Structure formats: structure tokens, C-alpha cells
Amino acid sequence: MDAGLAKQRIAQLSDEIRKHNHNYYVLSQPTISDYDFDMLLEELIRLESLFPEFREADSPTQHVGGEITKEFRQVVHQYPMFSLGNTYSENDIRDFEERVQKIIGKDVEYVCELKFDGVAISLTYHNGRLIQAVTRGDGVQGDDVTQNIRTIKSIPLRLQGTGYPPHFDIKGEIILPRASFENINQQRIEDGEEPFANPRNTVSGTIKMLDSAEVAKRNLDCYLYYLQGENLPFQTHYDSLMAARSWGFKISEYIVRCKTVDDIFDYLKMWDHERHNLPFDTDGIVIKVNAFKQQDLLGFTAKSPRWAIAYKFKAERVSTRLTSIDFQVGRTGTVTPVANLEPVLLAGTIVKRATLHNADIISFHDIRVGDMVFVEKGGEIIPKIISVDLSQRPPELNQFHFITHCPECGTLLQRQENEAAWYCPNETSCPPQIKGKLEHFISRKAMNIDSLGEGKVEILYDNKLVLNIADLYDLTYEKLIGIEKIYFSTDEKKEKRISFREKTVSNILKGINASRDIPFERVLYALGIRFVGETVAKKLAFHFGSVDALINANKEHLLEIEEIGEKIAESVLKYFANSESLELIQRLKTARLRFEIEAAAKTLKSNNLEGMTFVVSGVFEQFSRDELKKTIEEHGGKNIGSISSRTSYLLAGNNMGPEKRKKAEKLNIPIISEESFLQMLK
Numbered sequence: 001m002d003a004g005l006a007k008q009r010i011a012q013l014s015d016e017i018r019k020h021n022h023n024y025y026v027l028s029q030p031t032i033s034d035y036d037f038d039m040l041l042e043e044l045i046r047l048e049s050l051f052p053e054f055r056e057a058d059s060p061t062q063h064v065g066g067e068i069t070k071e072f073r074q075v076v077h078q079y080p081m082f083s084l085g086n087t088y089s090e091n092d093i094r095d096f097e098e099r100v101q102k103i104i105g106k107d108v109e110y111v112c113e114l115k116f117d118g119v120a121i122s123l124t125y126h127n128g129r130l131i132q133a134v135t136r137g138d139g140v141q142g143d144d145v146t147q148n149i150r151t152i153k154s155i156p157l158r159l160q161g162t163g164y165p166p167h168f169d170i171k172g173e174i175i176l177p178r179a180s181f182e183n184i185n186q187q188r189i190e191d192g193e194e195p196f197a198n199p200r201n202t203v204s205g206t207i208k209m210l211d212s213a214e215v216a217k218r219n220l221d222c223y224l225y226y227l228q229g230e231n232l233p234f235q236t237h238y239d240s241l242m243a244a245r246s247w248g249f250k251i252s253e254y255i256v257r258c259k260t261v262d263d264i265f266d267y268l269k270m271w272d273h274e275r276h277n278l279p280f281d282t283d284g285i286v287i288k289v290n291a292f293k294q295q296d297l298l299g300f301t302a303k304s305p306r307w308a309i310a311y312k313f314k315a316e317r318v319s320t321r322l323t324s325i326d327f328q329v330g331r332t333g334t335v336t337p338v339a340n341l342e343p344v345l346l347a348g349t350i351v352k353r354a355t356l357h358n359a360d361i362i363s364f365h366d367i368r369v370g371d372m373v374f375v376e377k378g379g380e381i382i383p384k385i386i387s388v389d390l391s392q393r394p395p396e397l398n399q400f401h402f403i404t405h406c407p408e409c410g411t412l413l414q415r416q417e418n419e420a421a422w423y424c425p426n427e428t429s430c431p432p433q434i435k436g437k438l439e440h441f442i443s444r445k446a447m448n449i450d451s452l453g454e455g456k457v458e459i460l461y462d463n464k465l466v467l468n469i470a471d472l473y474d475l476t477y478e479k480l481i482g483i484e485k486i487y488f489s490t491d492e493k494k495e496k497r498i499s500f501r502e503k504t505v506s507n508i509l510k511g512i513n514a515s516r517d518i519p520f521e522r523v524l525y526a527l528g529i530r531f532v533g534e535t536v537a538k539k540l541a542f543h544f545g546s547v548d549a550l551i552n553a554n555k556e557h558l559l560e561i562e563e564i565g566e567k568i569a570e571s572v573l574k575y576f577a578n579s580e581s582l583e584l585i586q587r588l589k590t591a592r593l594r595f596e597i598e599a600a601a602k603t604l605k606s607n608n609l610e611g612m613t614f615v616v617s618g619v620f621e622q623f624s625r626d627e628l629k630k631t632i633e634e635h636g637g638k639n640i641g642s643i644s645s646r647t648s649y650l651l652a653g654n655n656m657g658p659e660k661r662k663k664a665e666k667l668n669i670p671i672i673s674e675e676s677f678l679q680m681l682k
């Protein structure tokens with residue numbers, strides 16, 4: 001095909017596919033068959049691969065995914081992400097109304113919306129294009145998950161219609177419809193993986209996946225509920241959402257305006273019942289003051305707006321018989337009692353098991369095997385036992401005694417003062433604890449050996465090839481080839497076997513080998529020392545510089561470090577006082593893992609900007625350009641002179657050349673202010 005024609009056809013196909021995506025995923029009103037749609041998409045993918053120069057930066061083929069992310073960049077929210085005050089009672093809603101009226105007077109209109117039970121997201125649009133998608137994180141800064149979010153087909157990559165502000169943020173919730181959740185879990189069970197607990201957890205796991213093509217397969221959806229920007233051309237929240245709908249965003253159909261508390265209660269009562277008929281989870285309703293001027297008058301507390309409140313639905317409750325109690329040992333050795341129940345219908349699903357949390361709860365409610373118990377379902381797939389129906393207790397039931405020994409390895413259980421849980425202290429040879437340690441070791445933020453994920457470490461453990469983390473580095477091709485996993489296929493209703501083939505084995509060995517380059521602070525985190533999370537590991541690594549210095553540290557040395565308290569210090573000391581830990585570290589050293597901060601990093605103030613590249617341009621208020629560049633390097637970042645697709649941020653001051661800005665916008669490179677940059681260092 002000639003280039004001119006190709007260019008034209010690519011533009012035409014892109015437009016058409018955008019329109020069909022909106023019809024299908026936002027309006028639920030497709031106007032062509034799935035087959036015809038696939039044909040259009042395939043044609044576009046093919047033409048884009050032949051003529052990449054004509055591919056639009058926001059082409060609808062991005063919904064297919066394919067970009068691999070190595071690490072999610074932290075981004076400071078331009079508008080922090082607040083949470084909402086929660087209530088479970090109608091009286092609290094009356095109190096809310098009173099508080100509002102005290103400040104505003106009687107003339108207030110409210111908007112009632114569903115409270116989506118998913119994962120909050122902040123989308124940034126610049127000149128009608130999606131440029132960034134960031135998770136809530138701690139409310140101030142979150143993970144840049146733009147590549148993954150681009151795969152969600154109901155999120156417009158390019159806006160339609162007119163009147164949208166040149167730059168704005170829109171916040172909403174990524175959700176997973178229940179039917180898609182069940183399909184994913186079905187597949188996971190067949191693949192021998194742990195099923196996800198609920199749709200919300202699945203969403204949060206999915207948006208952090210590294211391969212966006214995998215995310216694209218998961219059928220995520222997104223409702224938007226909060227538009228933010230400078231000088232928005234709207235007087236009310238409601239109008240802003242209706243406008244956002246006209247630009248192509250998916251806005252809930254069930255938003256209503258209310259004048260009185262009674263209108264609010266009508267909405268609430270209807271949805272307490274009707275929510276079970278929705279294809280996705282909602283956990284309440286949100287009530288917002290409609291007029292922006294009134295919202296401004298009410299303002300915010302430290303955590304949430306005073307102009308909105310969330311009413312959470314009460315969980316549904318039924319009674320059934322407790323037939324037996326099992327015990328599960330978790331990754332940290334905690335023993336959790338689990339109740340087996342006579343199957344009962346609860347909130348649309350049949351319930352057979354419920355968590356009992358811990359021994360105290362069992363004795364507090366005097367729960368006995370054979371009792372009729374009340375079971376409740378909150379957001380979790382596994383419901384909870386709330387109480388015993390004592391009026392139905394058969395006279396012969398014995399008091400329940402918690403187990404004294406670990407059901408997995410037989411070790412005498414222990415309990416720490418002030419802690420409710422019993423735990424198995426046999427960290428080094430209790431099977432679920434070893435598996436947990438191995439899984440932590442290979443996880444993304446630790447050694448990032450993803451070729452061992454998805455149940456493969458478990459297979460290695462079950463085949464006795466890997467009994468601790470150091471054993472991973474003794475694996476060879478000969479040991480791995482042909483090892484088998486037996487699983488139960490629910491489709492064929494029989495046991496099946498799969499064995500490791502050449503490709504799997506070579507990927508595993510490659511992954512393990514690559515982990516030798518992981519820097520010391522992550523190796524330290526990967527060891528899985530109790531209370532030593534990512535941040536603490538970084539602090540310890542940078543403070544001591546090497547594992548040997550850390551091993552030799554005493555309590556005073558440890559407590560000198562900011563944010564390291566008694567609990568962490570004691571756990572670190574205990575870990576290194578154990579000869580088995582020292583032996584493990586010796587073996588890992590022999591395997592050539594990094595146990596020292598790299599020479600280049602020794603002079604760093606932090607590695608907050610590690611892996612990021614900056615272009616600094618313009619005139620700044622607090623620092624000179626050179627000072628900012630130096631700061632970037634001191635925190636592990638790199639400076640570059642010109643913008644390319646590999647630039648992480650354009651740090652923009654006043655009077656920056658328009659060309660730089662244009663180029664950054666074209667390549668979707670986030671443009672940040674001096675203020676946001678300084679936030680990143682915190």
C-alpha cells in the first residue's frame with residue numbers, strides 16, 4: 001500500500017475504532033458485530049506495524065497492551081486524593097446535613113451516587129489526551145500505571161465532543177465486574193494458583209502487573225466520579241459529570257440530585273436492595289454537596305472533604321450450623337482458625353467456610369462445633385462468623401479448645417504478649433512459612449524473579465529442590481528439566497500432570513541469574529526479616545552500607561536511625577543472632593548476591609529518583625537550575641539535555657521554551673513543577 005493511502009486509512013480506522021469502543025464499553029450499545037470489530041482492529045494493528053510513522057500517539061491499539069513496565073514510577077498528585085468520612089447509620093446522615101446547613105444555610109442540593117468497590121485512580125488529560133494515570137498511593141503520591149490503564153477500553157485515550165478544559169484531572173474507580181472476576185478465579189484454580197479474595201483485590205493486583213498485555217485480558221472497567229481542574233466552566237458537580245459523560249467518560253447512570261434527607265434515604269434504601277442486581281460490587285452510597293461554591297465554603301479536614309460522606313451498606317447476615325474447625329498456617333506462621341459450615345445462601349453465593357480470626361474471638365463468643373452461628377459477608381469472599389445463636393445450642397456441646405501444636409509441622413505454638421494470634425515459631429522448616437519466604441524473596445519489589453512466579457516455587461519446594469532461598473542459586477538445568485506438577489483439572493475432572501520443559505527451565509535460570517544484579521537494599525528486603533519492609537530495608541542499607549556492618553550493629557546503632565524503633569531493632573538483632581540466618585547469608589554471598597551498597601550509590605542522599613531521567617528547563621523560584629540538577633543526582637536520578645521517549649519528567653520552571661513543552665506533550669512526558677519535584681524527594 002502506498003504511504004499516503006496508509007496514513008489516511010490509519011486515521012480513518014482509528015476514528016472508527018474509537019467510536020465503536022465508546023459504543024460498546026461506555027454506552028453498552030454496540031453497532032457492529034464483534035467479528036467486524038476484530039477485523040477493523042486487526043487491520044489497524046497490521047497497518048501500524050507496516051507504517052509505524054503514522055501510528056497516532058493515542059491510537060486505540062494501545063487498548064491491546066504490550067508495553068512492559070519495569071518499575072512503577074512514583075508520581076505526586078496535582079490534587080491529593082482524599083478519602084471519605086464513613087457512616088453506617090441514617091442518624092449520621094442527618095448529622096452530616098446539619099453540619100452542612102450550619103455553614104451553608106438551608107438552600108443546599110445534594111448528589112447521591114453509588115460507592116464503587118474497586119481501586120481509586122486519578123487520570124490526567126492534556127488537550128483532550130490521556131497523559132497519565134496514577135493510583136491513590138498514600139493520597140499524596142501514587143504509582144504511575146498509565147500503560148496498564150490505557151488498556152481499559154472504557155477509558156478514552158482521546159476525548160470526544162467539545163468544551164473540555166485544556167488540562168484537568170478526573171478521578172474514579174477501576175472495577176472488575178463479578179462475572180469477569182469469577183472467570184479469572186476459575187482459571188487460576190485450574191492453573192494451581194491461589195484464587196483472588198474479591199474483585200477489589202483482583203483489580204489492585206491487576207493494575208500493578210508489569211505486562212500491560214496481561215492487564216488487557218482482564219476486562220477491567222472504570223467509572224469516573226470527580227472532575228478537578230483550574231477554573232472549571234461548571235457551577236456544580238452534577239453538571240461537571242454530565243459534561244464528562246459527553247466527552248466520552250463512563251459516568252454512572254445512577255446519579256441523582258436530592259433536595260431533602262428523605263430523598264437521600266429513598267435512594268439509600270433502594271440501593272441497599274438493588275445493589276445485588278448490579279453486575280459489579282458496590283459497598284455503599286456517596287452523598288456530595290452539589291454546588292462547587294458551597295463545596296469550597298465547606299472545605300476539607302486533613303483526610304476528607306466536609307462536603308461529602310459515604311454511607312456503607314450493612315453486610316448481609318444469615319444463620320447456619322458450624323460443622324468443624326480447620327487451622328491454616330500463614331506465611332508468617334500465624335495460625336488462623338477457619339470454620340466449615342453447612343452450606344447456606346448469602347448475598348447471592350453459597351457459603352461453606354468462614355474465617356474465625358483467632359482464638360480470642362472463639363472464646364469470647366464461646367463458639368462450639370455444632371452451634372448455629374450468624375455469618376456475615378463484607379467485601380471479602382470469605383465471610384465472617386459474627387456470633388452464636390445460643391437459643392439453638394444443643395445441650396451436649398463441649399467447649400472448644402484451640403490447638404496447641406502446629407498442624408503443618410507439629411511445633412508447639414507460641415503467642416506474643418498483647419497479640420491475639422498464636423503462631424508457629426518454626427520459621428525455617430514449617431512448610432507454609434518456607435513457601436511464604438520463597439514467594440517474598442522472588443517477588444517484584446524484592447529479587448524480581450518473575451519466571452518463578454505463578455506457583456512454580458511451590459513446585460520446586462514440593463519436589464524438595466528448594467527448601468530455602470539459598471537453594472535457588474544451586475539450581476541447574478539438569479535438576480529442573482522434567483520435574484512434574486500434579487494438579488486437578490476441574491474441566492476434565494481428573495488429576496493431570498505437567499512437566500517443566502526446556503523453555504521454562506531456561507527462563508527460570510535466566511531470572512535467577514539476573515537477580516545477582518539486584519542492589520543490596522532490595523536483597524536485604526528480600527530476606528524477609530520481620531518488620532523490615534521496603535523503606536526500612538533502604539534505610540538500613542544506606543546507613544550501614546553493607547550486610548557485615550549491619551550484622552555487627554548493636555541496638556544503639558540501630559536506634560540511631562530515624563524511624564527505626566525498638567520493635568524493628570529487636571527483630572533485626574534477633575534475625576542476625578540466629579546462626580541459620582548467618583549461614584544463609586554466607587551461602588547467598590558465595591552465590592554472588594549483592595551485600596554492599598554500590599560504590600556509586602555510597603555518596604547518595606537517597607535513591608528516591610533511581611531509574612528516573614529528568615530534563616530541567618526554565619527559571620525556578622527556590623533553586624537555581626544547577627542546584628536542581630545536583631539534587632537530582634544526589635537522589636539517584638539522571639539529568640539529560642533533551643526530551644526523548646525515555647525521559648521520565650520535564651522539570652519546568654518559568655519562561656521555559658515552548659518547543660520543550662510541545663515535545664513533552666507529544667510524547668506524553670509528565671511536566672512537573674519545582675514544588676512537585678521537591679515532594680518526590682520526601
Ligand code: IVH
Pocket residue numbers: 082083084085113114115116117119120172173225226286305308310
Ligand atoms: S468521591 C474527595 N465518589 O471511596 C472525595 N469516591 O473513601 C473523592 N469511591 O477513595 C471521592 N465510589 O476510591 C467518590 N462515587 C464515588 C465513589 C468514591 C467509590 C471511593 C474512592 C475513595 C473512597 C473514599
